[in-house]
Amino acid sequence: MDKEIKKRDIFTHFTPSEVKGSMINLIMKKILYLVTQSEFGGAQKYIADLASGLDESRYQVEIAVGEYKKEIQNGWLKQLENSGFKIRRLKHVFREVNPWHDFLSGFELFFLFLKTKPDIIHLNSSKVGSTGALIGWLYKMTRWPKTKFLKIIYTVHGFVFNEPLSVWRRIFYLWSERISGMFKNKIICVSERDKITGLNHKIANHKKFITIHNGIDLEKTDFLDKQNAKNFLLTKITDYGLSASSADRRIMNYDFIIGTIANFYTSKGLIYFIRAAKIVLQKIPNLIFIIIGEGALRNELEQEIKKLDLEKKFFLVGSLSNAFKYLKVFDIFCLPSVKEGFPYTLLEAMAAGLPIITTLVGGTPEIITDEVNGLIVPKEKPRQIARAIEKILNNPEMQKKLKKNNLEKIKQFSLEKMIESTVKVYDEK
Numbered sequence: 001m002d003k004e005i006k007k008r009d010i011f012t013h014f015t016p017s018e019v020k021g022s023m024i025n026l027i028m029k030k031i032l033y034l035v036t037q038s039e040f041g042g043a044q045k046y047i048a049d050l051a052s053g054l055d056e057s058r059y060q061v062e063i064a065v066g067e068y069k070k071e072i073q074n075g076w077l078k079q080l081e082n083s084g085f086k087i088r089r090l091k092h093v094f095r096e097v098n099p100w101h102d103f104l105s106g107f108e109l110f111f112l113f114l115k116t117k118p119d120i121i122h123l124n125s126s127k128v129g130s131t132g133a134l135i136g137w138l139y140k141m142t143r144w145p146k147t148k149f150l151k152i153i154y155t156v157h158g159f160v161f162n163e164p165l166s167v168w169r170r171i172f173y174l175w176s177e178r179i180s181g182m183f184k185n186k187i188i189c190v191s192e193r194d195k196i197t198g199l200n201h202k203i204a205n206h207k208k209f210i211t212i213h214n215g216i217d218l219e220k221t222d223f224l225d226k227q228n229a230k231n232f233l234l235t236k237i238t239d240y241g242l243s244a245s246s247a248d249r250r251i252m253n254y255d256f257i258i259g260t261i262a263n264f265y266t267s268k269g270l271i272y273f274i275r276a277a278k279i280v281l282q283k284i285p286n287l288i289f290i291i292i293g294e295g296a297l298r299n300e301l302e303q304e305i306k307k308l309d310l311e312k313k314f315f316l317v318g319s320l321s322n323a324f325k326y327l328k329v330f331d332i333f334c335l336p337s338v339k340e341g342f343p344y345t346l347l348e349a350m351a352a353g354l355p356i357i358t359t360l361v362g363g364t365p366e367i368i369t370d371e372v373n374g375l376i377v378p379k380e381k382p383r384q385i386a387r388a389i390e391k392i393l394n395n396p397e398m399q400k401k402l403k404k405n406n407l408e409k410i411k412q413f414s415l416e417k418m419i420e421s422t423v424k425v426y427d428e429k
Helices: 003-011 016-020 042-053 076-082 099-116 126-142 167-181 192-200 226-239 244-252 270-281 298-307 323-329 344-351 382-393 396-412 415-427
Strands: 029-035 059-065 086-089 120-124 151-156 186-189 209-211 256-261 287-292 314-318 332-335 356-359 375-377
Touching: 029 042, 029 099, 029 126, 042 059, 042 076, 042 120, 042 344, 042 415, 059 076, 076 086, 099 126, 120 126, 126 151, 126 167, 151 415, 186 192, 186 415, 192 209, 226 314, 226 323, 256 270, 256 323, 256 344, 270 287, 270 298, 270 382, 287 323, 298 314, 323 344, 332 344, 332 382, 344 356, 344 396, 356 382, 375 382, 382 396
Parallel strands: 029 059, 029 120, 059 086, 120 151, 151 186, 186 209, 256 287, 256 332, 287 314, 332 356, 356 375
Antiparallel strands: none
């Protein structure tokens, strides 16, 4: 059903005085979600889950996305468009600092707000989070009193100044967060750690902060069984450059597959995963390693694999739609990030019942308890990652314990709970 028709229909249930009076919270609100990148990741999944899970009789949703040229054919945006959501592509919003495009993006966002007339501007990711907050406030001031009740909400998916950056860039992003924090009505942190970080760095008044953990829908998180997932990944390894018979031997004749799902960003620490693989293989040679994902660092990662002579042991199989479906092919899931918010991939790996190794960053300790449902190691330490892999592989009882505890703990992180808590933020006066 057309969302504009729904918007008109809801008003037929109320008289004009009722609409303006005590029933104001039942009026449909228009939410405009903004995110810097079109490439699918945690922030994009967060938006897709919220947009799809909100009550259509109360919220009208549009989504604006930057770096539109990187959009994958038939990806998450196309799926949302096919479901009836309006998607707007932003031509001047980019992740990297670019003075010319950053200047033009301000005008682009201002005219976007004029055109869409949102009741709630919900910002995701640091770049558009800073620019969008300032331009949203200017839009609100210039259109007052029509925009009197406009809310500017920002979700932190891990502060960018925690990434491996040069000193000047870290300072730039820190002050961007502080300045833009003045114009935000609410700051949602996906982890308690991010909330503490925001308060410690004086990003905004403590009253603006709230922690809402990410959640997943367990009923819709359906996995391929191990054999079918293995057969599919066999075709991807063949595409990687091996002959079918060679690929067949690589993936079928093994003791364990260690893997992860991650975009190829510096913040994901994948270079340390590759180096850890080299260390582990010296003691346990009958293993292979797989990363599902894509990104600008592909060449760098491939060069590291070649340098360490791992071409027949370590495979980058590319980006896969609904990548979580293939998780059960892994015997251990490893997320070696140097910066995180509250990673969905860990939640999905938990739901798949996998032993997990992750680093002590962001909200990961709020998901994984060391030695209970996974192992936590320091970031940027490949030798520690290698030892954790060896520890799990050499301990079948630990494998069973981690699997059992993960299947139980994942119940704490439901999508329904995440949506309910976010709606309360939307409806706050």
